Amino acid sequence: MGRSPCCDKHGLKKGPWSPEEDMKLTRYIQMHGPGNWRSLPKNAGLERCGKSCRLRWTNYLRPDIKRGRFSFEEEETIIQLHSVLGNKWSTIAAKLSGRTDNEIKNYWNTRLRKRLLRMGIDPVTHAPRLDLLDLSSSFLNSPDQLNLSNLLHLQTLLNPEALRLAANLLTSNYQTPQLLLQKLQENQLLKAQLQNQAPTFQSNQLGNTFDKQIRPLNRSFLPYSSVDQTDLMQSVQESFHAASEQTGTDFLENLSFNSVLSTPLSSPAPLNSATSTHIQVSTEDENYSDFLKFEIPEGLDFDDFM
DNA sequence: AAGCTATGCAACCGCCTCGCG
DNA sequence: ACGCGAGGCGGTTGCATAGCT
Secondary structure (H helix, E strand, O other), rough: OOOOOOOOOOOOOOOOOOOHHHHHHHHHHHOOOOOOOOOOHHHHHHHOOHHHHHHHHHHHHOOEEEEEEEEOOHHHHHHHHHHHOOOOOOHHHOOOOOOOOOOEEEEHHHHHHHHHHHHOOOOOOOOOOHHHOOOHHHHHHHHHHHHHHHHHHHHOOOOOOHHHHHHHHHHHOOOOHHHHHHHHHHHHHHHHHOOOOOOOEEEOOOOHHHHHHHHHHHHOOOOOOOEEEEEEEHHHHHHHHHHHHOOOOHHHHHHHEEEEOOOOOOOOOOHHHHHHHEEEEEEOOOHHHHHOEEEOOOOOOOHHHO
């Protein structure tokens, strides 16, 4: 098979790096610059293989590495790039200054991948998970079966991005994917009417947390007029992100966001006083799910509502 | 308090790519 | 054109720690 790895030699240290080793490596690279990794360990007085040194430098010791939690923007970038590039971690890392491919890979595998799964999105294809949505082939092939039950099920599980992906997915089955979206909107309106869309805000034992920590943040992030649905969703997510940082509770970890606009889904749809907008923030935790639903009924200022 | 399990992440492994002689 | 080797990449492992029972 392939040649033996460069570090397959006796006497070379493996495992975690000691502070002394870090210091030796850093000092050597500061003086001579990175590169020539094969000879570097000997010259730097390290009993490591070159690969190990390169990895330690690029993933940990490099001075331009950004530490700390990934920002909302970084998460969005990773997800978007991954949907295009797949597991090309180094290419993705090149677009995020200060982040290493290893760090992004780990973050994807431990956080983002799981989050997408919870949102009903296949983390490999970035398409809605048909197994969860029970979108059988008969459903896809027969528009007549776009009944209220199916669509409400869809509404619960899909976020706008997933909805767009679903529309793309259905292009091969529908000559006009807009037809599907139109039907979805019609059914959402019907549902809203059925539920007597009064301003609703359901509180429970977590109400205090929301009032003190999330609601004020929402106010600061959400200008009332002239925001499109993308901005609105981003604002809500940023609010929760900020709340997570302030409270030390990872709200985002357990939440998914569904923006359901009863205006046409031509993107971006303007939000104004004549727009009835529903934002559903859902979670697997039943204690949160009811409490986190809120709606902006038609004609009501977002500020008034909040 | 002890044992078990889940999670996050640093580090390793093996294969691939590309430049050079 | 070919082989070799350094560097790079993505998948995987294993350890430390947190959380739970």
